[in-house]
Amino acid sequence: xxxxxxxxxxxxxxxxxxxxxxxxxxxxxxxxxxxxxxxxxxxxxxxxxxxxxxxxxxxxxxxxxxxxxxxxxxxxxxxxxxxxxxxxxxxxxxxxxxxxxxxxxxxxxxxxxx
Numbered sequence: 342x343x344x345x346x347x348x349x350x351x352x353x354x355x356x357x358x359x360x361x362x363x364x365x366x367x368x369x370x371x372x373x374x375x376x377x378x379x380x381x382x383x384x385x386x387x388x389x390x391x392x393x394x395x396x397x398x399x400x401x402x403x404x405x406x407x408x409x410x411x412x413x414x415x416x417x418x419x420x421x422x423x424x425x426x427x428x429x430x431x432x433x434x435x436x437x438x439x440x441x442x443x444x445x446x447x448x449x450x451x452x453x454x455x
Contacts, residue, residue, distance in 0.1 A: 348396075351381035351389035358390040362398045369398070375412055377401055377419065 346352060359366045372378045373388070378397055380388040390398075397419070404410045404418060
């Protein structure tokens with residue numbers, strides 16, 4: 342039976358990743374030096390890319406090829422996108438907390454209004 346690969350599991354070598362994304366191996370190394378991508382390393386120090394890394398590389402490729410952003414613009418965009426995702430997670434966590442305690446909040450409001 343086939344096992345699904347976790348998106349965070351680093352399992353793609355740099356040459357495979359380059360073919361999947363449609364970029365040159367040197368471009369992937371340059372993106373790493375520029376801080377746009379941080380692949381994992383094997384015990385032999387080989388770069389290993391996860392499915393999430395590949396998604397990010399595809400996004401970088403779209404931003405540069407389709408929208409014409411330079412790497413500085415890509416860096417700003419990715420940083421803002423990452424921050425937005427963090428904020429969305431925080432909002433979702435707070436929403437869940439509120440949903441778990443609706444009666445506690447109602448009781449607290451009743452006590453305060455008396």
